[in-house]
Amino acid sequence: MAVIDFLHLGVPFSGETLRSQSMGGTESSLVQLAEALAKRGHDVRVFNTIPAPRQEFGVDWRPIAHAPVCARGQTGIAVANPKLFNGLAFRSHIFWLSNPLKSWRQIRRGNVGPLIRTRPHFVLLGEYHKAHVPRWFPSSGRTIIHYGIHEDFFRSAPVSTPPPPRAIFTSQPYRGLDWILNLWPEIKRQVPGASFDIFAPKVHQAEANAKKAALDGVRFRGSIARPDLVKELANARVLLIPGHRDETYCLAAAEAVADL
Secondary structure, three states, X not given: OOEEEEEOOOXXXXXXXXHHOOOOHHHHHHHHHHHHXXXXXXXXXXXXXXXXXXXXXXXXXXXXXXXXXXXXXXXXXXXXXXXXXXXXXXOEEEEXXXXXXXXXXXXXXXXXXXXXXXXXXXXXXXXXXXXXXXXXXXXXXXXXXXXXXXXXXXXXXXXXXXXXXXXXXXXXXXXXXXXXXXXXXXXXXXXXXXXXXXXXXXXXXXXXHHOOOOOOOEEEEEOOOHHHHHHHHHOOOEEOOOOOOOOOOOHHHHHHHHOO
């Protein structure tokens, strides 16, 4: 049995969040990996911005402020921010990335020093992602591991009839949503009965979308929890995602394909 510590800064979340609220791909993937490792018998802890410790679905969740005292020195996995290794001593260091890294930005943020000190093993999401992480960043190796798709998104049986002409969007709004909305009048002209439901994985994005003037057939429906998202995918004809240069692995698209 291994002792595995995840380190994450950002919005607070835990295993219960995945089951009751909307989450981004990085956060939901962390929850699912932590729980899968715990089911295999490992001692798994996640240090993030939750206000108080809790135990959920086999994983020990703790405030990030507890990490300097509680880190046990086996495997540490820093998500997106290598400075989380500062002040901690692990036998193995893993740096789990979800976005491209730009040299100037990492230097400006002071992220190069922790990489030099720890030389972590980089975990990347694909070949495109690997090509956009500078080779000169210190590491002990680089491995590509795609995000996993939760079993909830796989159909148990094919449907007998296709869903209505309904499109949905479940990615980050800045990743091409405005481009799709500019095309929507033409789509609506060619498919008069079409509708377009837009979901944002983060609350502040949903609020920003709701302030936009809705086009004919377009609804900004905010954020929804995973069980509801599964149902929405099952009752949509197409998921619209144009792609973006920062999209290293589109979990939203992978979930939609799994639902076919």
